[in-house]
Amino acid sequence: MERSWRRAVRAGYSAAAGVAVVALLGFLTAGLLLFDRGLLQDDAAALHNARVLHDRPWHQRLHAIGEAPTRKLSLLDDSLAVETPDPLRTLQAMLLGSWLATALLAGALGRRLLPGGEAAGAATALLVATASSDFLTGSLVGLGYQQSVAFFLAAFLAAHVYVRAGRWWMLLLSTALLLLSLWTIDVAALTFPLALAWLALVAPREQRRRAFVLSAVWMAAALPYLVAFAAFLRGPYARAAVQVPRQGALRQVAGQLVFNFAAWKWVRRTSWYAPPRPLLPPVVAVAVAAAAALLALGWWSRPQATTAGAFDRRRALVAAGALGVLLLVANGPTTFVQLADIHFRTHLLSRVWASMFLALIAAALLQHGRPARIGACALVGGFTFLGLWGGLERQDYFFSLWLDQRAELASIVAACPRLPDDTQLVLVDIPHARFAATQAPYLAAVWGALLYDEPRVLERTTLASAERGTTCEVEPAGLRCRMRGLPCGGISAGMPCPQKLLVPGKVIILAGQPRTGTYARAAALPPAIVDPLRVPPGFASAAPLPTASRLERWRRRLLIEPATPWAKWLARRRLELSAGR
Secondary structure, eight states: OHHHHHHHHHHHHHHHHHHHHHHHHHIIIIITTGGGOOOOTHHHHHHHHHHHTTTSOHHHHTTOOTTOTTOTTTTHHHHHHTTSSOHHHHHHHHHHHHHHHHHHHHHHHHHHHSTTTHHHHHHHHHHHHHOOOSTTTTOGGGHHHHHHHHHHHHHHHHHHHHHHHOOHHHHHHHHHHHHHHHHHOGGGTTTHHHHHHHHHHHSOGGGHHHHHHHHHHHHHHHHHHHHHHHHHHTSHHHHHHBOOOSSSHHHHHHHHHHHTTOTHHHHSOOOSSSOOOOOSOHHHHHHHHHHHHHHHHHHHTSHHHHOOOOOOHHHHHHHHHHHHHHHHHHHTGGGGBTTGGGTSSSSTTHHHHHHHHHHHHHHHHTTSOHHHHHHHHHHHHHHHHHHHHHHHHHHHHHHHHHHHHHHHHHHHHHHOSBOOTTOEEEEEOOOSSSOOTTOSHHHHHHHHHHHTTOGGGGGGEEEEOTTTTOEEEEETTEEEEEOTTOOSOSSTTOOOOSEEEEOTTSEEEEEEETTTTEEEEESSOOTTTSOGGGSOTTTTOOOOBOOOHHHHHHHHHHSOOOOSHHHHHHHHHHHHHHHTO
16 A cells, blocks of 8 residues: 555656656747747737727627638637736737647657557657747747647547547547637648547457547537538638649648658748847757756656557557658648748647657667667657757747837837827838838738727728838828728728828828838838828828826837846847947
């Protein structure tokens, strides 16, 4: 009795240590600088939409994304966040929690589905926690995708428990989690039938009846989603997002598959627009990644975890085949979506299957002599190290980009602290190669609404860009400005329309400064947009209002400043590098 109690205590300590190691690796990979930066790209649009829909009933919020009828729950995270005092911090906590949950759930699946037991499960958790193959590693832009992956893995795990133990409430739980995943983001739309097939193949004969019941319940529950998904794939939105080349398609798919295992490429990757200047010295990134990888390897290679035991070869072959098909299904269709060339949201699910495949190889190597066991440790340690290094590179990228965008956004409120109710805000875009916060007309409008804490400002904010084809014509009532190619519809919360009437004396113009990447007050629009000789005098003579304390508090939460010691150090390093330029 005493021995069993001691074994239980040791098992509890071992599990707690494992969770702590995985949490540390996940934090270093995706959370080290997460709470020191703000919104990026469509994060701002999602938060704005949730704020607009805040007073509506919940069932109306589920119909917010009109172009994607299969993503009824995609605004659920932002809708929950706006119910809290600090929505941005809540979203950041959700992202880090989803990242860590994905690693722990994948580890539990690896322990149950892969031969090798604890060694395979622990290796899977370590590798998933540090797999930084996707461009959106540690970015709030990928929050919905990451949540969908975590929900699906939880559904997969609960389904396996049901098949093995026959607990009916696990069947209901797995079905609910599957629907949460599917209706959030469609990352598992083509994957969940393969998960059912895998469970059926590995189930003993006496458990196959439960596997068939699970398949029937899952498919019946997912039928409305599958019908909506099929209709969506035939629609214009999907056709515009997916472009299959006539030649070289197989080569592109192979490239996406190989990238799951080419961890040395995660450290220096192709970027979107011109990347900001790196701030984290490579020697520091290598040292941090190496120390954390050695810690993880020391925990994984402990004798009780890597002792060779029974290794079912048939089970290993089934797992290898299933993981290969899952990888192909996860990466094949995403190869041809927009920005797939920089691996933008294409590997958030496939990295899980790739990590399980590597864990399977490591568990197989442990069954042989000392050289093979050393190879298993090198495999797990090497991918953990490179994944950590790649995650630090991603965080450095997004943090440096946020410092640029924060200065840009802060210059808007510095030049115009508060916008009068009847005044239009015109932003003349910043001509540079990097990605600006106000890069696109809809982003400029969304940020206007967020910065002034007023949803109606979205319709009164205009991005004037000669490069995007903005032209203005003089009319008796003012200037009629047209933005070529910009739709008037879009997300139900509203998007800027392609035409705006600018009334003289009711306009504030902020012109982008190429050298600093910020905005400053201007008296007129550029000649490339409108003939200055035809513009009436005093056109942009509106005066901004002084700010309010409530607005200042909201902006402090929105325009996050570096707070952690390492973030402050990087911000000071940024100033030093800029001064020495």
